[in-house]
Structure formats: structure tokens, C-alpha cells
Amino acid sequence: MNPTRLTRAGLLAYGILTLAFLYLPLVAVGFASVSKSRYLSFPIRRYDTGWYAEALASDTVRDLLLISLKVAGIVTVVSMVVGFFGALAFARYHWRFRGLFQKLILLPIFFPQTVLGLALLMWFNAVDIVPSWHTAVVAHLVWISPIATLIIAIRAYSFDPTLEEAARDMGCSTLQILREITIPLLMPGVVSAGLFAFLLSWGNFPLSLFTTGADSTLPEWLYAKMVSGYSPLVPTVGILTVAGSAALLAVALIAPSIVRMWRRTPQA
Amino acid sequence: MNQNVILQIAGLYKRFGDFTALHSIDLKVHDGEFLAIVGPSGSGKTTLIRLFVGMDEPTDGTIWLRGQRIDTVPANQRPTCMVFQSLALFPHMTVGQNIEFPLKIRGMKPAERTARALELLDLLRLPRSYHGKRIHQCSGGERQRVALARALAFDPEILFFDEPLSALDYRLRKTLEKELKDLHARTGKTFVYITHSLEEAMAMSDRIAIMRAGKFEQIAPADDIYNRPVSRFVAEFMGEVNLFPLTVEESGAASAGSFTLPPRATARFGLVAGDPATLMVRPEYIGFVGAGTETEPDLSVRGRVLNEFNLGSRFQYEIEAEDGQRLTVETQRDERFGGAIGDTVTLGWAIDHCHVIRGE
Numbered sequence: 219m220n221p222t223r224l225t226r227a228g229l230l231a232y233g234i235l236t237l238a239f240l241y242l243p244l245v246a247v248g249f250a251s252v253s254k255s256r257y258l259s260f261p262i263r264r265y266d267t268g269w270y271a272e273a274l275a276s277d278t279v280r281d282l283l284l285i286s287l288k289v290a291g292i293v294t295v296v297s298m299v300v301g302f303f304g305a306l307a308f309a310r311y312h313w314r315f316r317g318l319f320q321k322l323i324l325l326p327i328f329f330p331q332t333v334l335g336l337a338l339l340m341w342f343n344a345v346d347i348v349p350s351w352h353t354a355v356v357a358h359l360v361w362i363s364p365i366a367t368l369i370i371a372i373r374a375y376s377f378d379p380t381l382e383e384a385a386r387d388m389g390c391s392t393l394q395i396l397r398e399i400t401i402p403l404l405m406p407g408v409v410s411a412g413l414f415a416f417l418l419s420w421g422n423f424p425l426s427l428f429t430t431g432a433d434s435t436l437p438e439w440l441y442a443k444m445v446s447g448y449s450p451l452v453p454t455v456g457i458l459t460v461a462g463s464a465a466l467l468a469v470a471l472i473a474p475s476i477v478r479m480w481r482r483t484p485q486a
Numbered sequence: 487m488n489q490n491v492i493l494q495i496a497g498l499y500k501r502f503g504d505f506t507a508l509h510s511i512d513l514k515v516h517d518g519e520f521l522a523i524v525g526p527s528g529s530g531k532t533t534l535i536r537l538f539v540g541m542d543e544p545t546d547g548t549i550w551l552r553g554q555r556i557d558t559v560p561a562n563q564r565p566t567c568m569v570f571q572s573l574a575l576f577p578h579m580t581v582g583q584n585i586e587f588p589l590k591i592r593g594m595k596p597a598e599r600t601a602r603a604l605e606l607l608d609l610l611r612l613p614r615s616y617h618g619k620r621i622h623q624c625s626g627g628e629r630q631r632v633a634l635a636r637a638l639a640f641d642p643e644i645l646f647f648d649e650p651l652s653a654l655d656y657r658l659r660k661t662l663e664k665e666l667k668d669l670h671a672r673t674g675k676t677f678v679y680i681t682h683s684l685e686e687a688m689a690m691s692d693r694i695a696i697m698r699a700g701k702f703e704q705i706a707p708a709d710d711i712y713n714r715p716v717s718r719f720v721a722e723f724m725g726e727v728n729l730f731p732l733t734v735e736e737s738g739a740a741s742a743g744s745f746t747l748p749p750r751a752t753a754r755f756g757l758v759a760g761d762p763a764t765l766m767v768r769p770e771y772i773g774f775v776g777a778g779t780e781t782e783p784d785l786s787v788r789g790r791v792l793n794e795f796n797l798g799s800r801f802q803y804e805i806e807a808e809d810g811q812r813l814t815v816e817t818q819r820d821e822r823f824g825g826a827i828g829d830t831v832t833l834g835w836a837i838d839h840c841h842v843i844r845g846e
Binding site: 304378380381383384385387388390391394398399400402403 | 539540541561562563566567570572576577578587591592616636640741771
């Protein structure tokens, strides 16, 4: 049965309302970031983009961006590598402790992040490691690399093992199979895992709060400034953070078509 | 045909835990022949082919290729190649990249390997424009040809096939069977082909090896397997068949239930009293004996027509003999039985068309 016009209009309205509910708060932060007033109040009386200039010129903000970028960047790369091999163990090979491995890998995701953060902080103290953004990388990895593994494992499950056997039959060494067959076929999974890893690390607050020590990431700073010392610099930096994520997603969306175009150009 | 042995196995055993997949088997494959290994699923044929190409190791026994032991050589160093049931075409590569893959691994220059890939596309009657196509843009039959081209690019000593046609529809399978036989003739390579389909094996191969429960039951040319099977299993596996258990009496005559084999026939088959044996007659050798039949057939049976099946080029009949035994009879279309279902008929056939299977 075809939906009537009324049903279709109703569904459209429902969709729009859902999107509005999800994204209007973000728009509100956007408005707050261009307010001239020091205090958060609506409606905004006078608009000013001065806070963006100040944010971009500020050493503090630059340091925050740099630390968040370093943490997210390292977490992304390590998660992709660990997740790749983890996914092979998770989905591709049959080995004795695979069942146990598949359950253990889920544990960090089931712990509330605050508990995980606290546990890691106590652990770092116990083994005399001074917390800094380096320890935050470790903390993020404990939580994010299992997620990356699961994302790549979905891809690895649909992987036909006879492809590797065929490659070996045609003379490939183990390393050549990895380079020619396994990595290219799992690459889409590895890329999405990388995207998730970056976004999850970039926006993470609870783990960073416990484990960055004297350093501070963007979400931590935002929280600290909200609690004390609010200025429109807070929504401004917030919007800059969102812009970072959005830029990454945009690249991820456009990249495949660029790769396709590049492939289509005949190569001599 | 050249009778040089290219591949030989002796005392090959394969066990998986408590399960013995192959029981000490021996085989010689001749250079340039098309050998089909046929058996029901679970008979060990896939296990055997995996041992040949090195994807599994034998528990015991030896494999020689042109006199060199290869059972200890890793798969990637054996000069053999296999076409997989799933074809195992690399989905992230184009048709050309797939065909060139073994050459790339061998370190051949891009220009040379592209030239070779185009030659192979010609050989397999695929348009040269397919070189840049993606695998998922190819039809089932085209994929088969790409997989073959890739295997031929490897230029193996022996080409192994693991039921590559089993997933295709009937018409396409028939076409590809012909192409494969033709390709075998044109390339002169040794083909070892695994299948569970008698038809496929009969249509293509020079020799057929029948496998059952991890052993070879019979290895012989297709005609011999069809007309002179060594066991009931082979007889029944290779198409429709009439089997009559024989009781050889002191007089030399043998009773087959609904008819009796005269002493001259039992003497010809070398049967003596007490020998356990089964008489086999293929359905197409049995005919209806009517008023117009000039000579008396060697053997005859009276029975009732139970059913008629139209097989297209032939007709098949189910007949119940007077003692209740069921017979299958096939005639050409123009020799179709004229009467009705339920009619009583006389069937006849020649002793020359009988075959005796010894043993229980």
C-alpha cells in the first residue's frame, strides 16, 4: 500500500522535529559564541565575532588544540594497527582461546568511563607514572582500541579465507598476502575504525579528566571554564571543536570519490 | 596419449583428529590427461586436492611431481595451481589485475604481464576491453573464464579444479564444460578436476577416478566406468542402472529372480556355483520385444508398465516384473513404447550388454 499524502507529510514533520531536537542545542552554542556579552543569555542583544579572533590568537587555546590533536592522532593510528590485527584474531582465525578473547575485548567498553579513568589513574600512581597527555593516550586506547577492533571485525567476518589461500597457491609469501590481499580488503573497515577512534578520542571527557594530569584537552578545558570563569570564549572553542570533527567527516565523505576519480584516470 | 607420469601419490593418509579422510591411497596422473575425481560429498576428494596443492599436509604418504617429492614443499613454492569452487577472484582488483596477479608476484614487468593478460583474454574468448573491468561487473560465466585465465597465467605444471562449475545453472555449465574440454585440448596441460557430478566427469575427462569414503573405488576411462563398474557403488553412482543379484547353481545356470542366465553366459563371465555376483544392465540396452522383433533376445522378462517419463531426447519407463522386481528401461524418442501404462510387456536384451559385478 502506498503511503497517503498525509502519512508522508507526518513522516516529514517527524523527521524535521527529530533533527531539530538533535541539532538546535548546537545552534544555540553557535549563537552564544558570537555574543558580545560576557554572560550567557538569550536572546542575544549584540553580535560580535571578536571571540573567534581571540580564540585563534590565544596561546592557551592553541596548546589545548595541539594536545587534543596529538592525543587523538596517536590514538587513531595505534587503534587502526591494533584493531587490524585484533580483528583478524577476533573474526578470521580459529584458535584455542578465541571465545575468551572475544569476551575480554568487550570488557573495557562495559565499564563506565569514569570508573575506567579512576582505575587507570590509580594504576599509574601505583607504578609511579606521572599522568600527562601521554597517559591519556594509554587511557583512550584501553577504551577505543576494542571499538576499533569490533568495527574492523565486522569487515573481517565477510572476508573469504580462500582468497588468501588462492594468493598463496599463486606463489605469495605471508607478507605478500598481507600486503596484496588482506590489508586492501580490510581497508574500508580500518578507515572507518580510524574515523571513530579520532572522533571518540577528540570528544572524550571522562577518561581525559582522570588521566591527563597537568595537561588539558579541549573538552576538559570547556568543562573547567563552564564551572568557573565563563566567557563567550567557551562556546567559541566548543564550536571550533565541532568544526574539527566536521572537517574530518567531510574529508571522509569526499575521499572515496576522489580516490575513484584518481583510479579512473588512465595510468601509463 | 603420452603415458608419462606427471603426478604420483603413494600410501597417502590424512587424518583429522579421530576422522580418517584418506585411507592410504595410490594414484598416477599421466602427463597431459584430463582426470576427473568423482565422489559423493565427504568422500575425501576436496581433502585430496588440498594435499596436492599444499594447503594441507598429509598425515602419511608421498606425493611426487615429475619424480620430485612435493609433499614437503610449501604451497607457494609448488608449480601447481587450483581453480577454487568459489573461484577466489580478488574483489578489489580489476579483471586484468586478477589475471596478472601471479605474474606480478613472480616479478614480471607491467608491460609484459599486461600483454600476457590480453593473450589470455583472447584464449578464453573474453573481449580485451574486460582488462579494466571490475570483478563484480562480470557475469558468472565470465568470472569462470577470468579464474581460468588467472590460473593459466600462473602456467602451472598441473591445473586443479575444485568443482568450479557447481554453482552455475545447467545451460551455462554445459557451455563451460565444452569450453574447458576444448581449452584442455588447446593448452595440452594436465587437468585434475574434482566433481560430484557424473555427467560433468563423463563429458570432459579422459579418465575417471571414483572415490568413496577416502579410497579409490575404481580408476578407469569413462566408458569402462560406465560399462564395467567394479562395484554396485560405482554402477549406481554412474547413472541409472538395473542390478540383479545372481544365484549360480550347480548346473551352471544362474537365477536372477525374474529370469535365468543360461550356462553359456555364466561360463563366459567365469562364474561358478556359490559365487556371489550381481548382473548389471544399463536401461538403454533393454528394449520392448514385440510382434515385429525378428530375433529372439538372449534374455527376456515379462512385466507391467508402471510409469513413463519424458526425458526430452529419450523416454524412461518403470517396469514391474512378475516377481515384483523393478526395472528401468530407456528408449530413443522414436522407439517410444506405443501402449498404455498398465500394459503387460516383454523386455529383452543381449548378453553382450550385461556386466557382472563380483562380490556381495
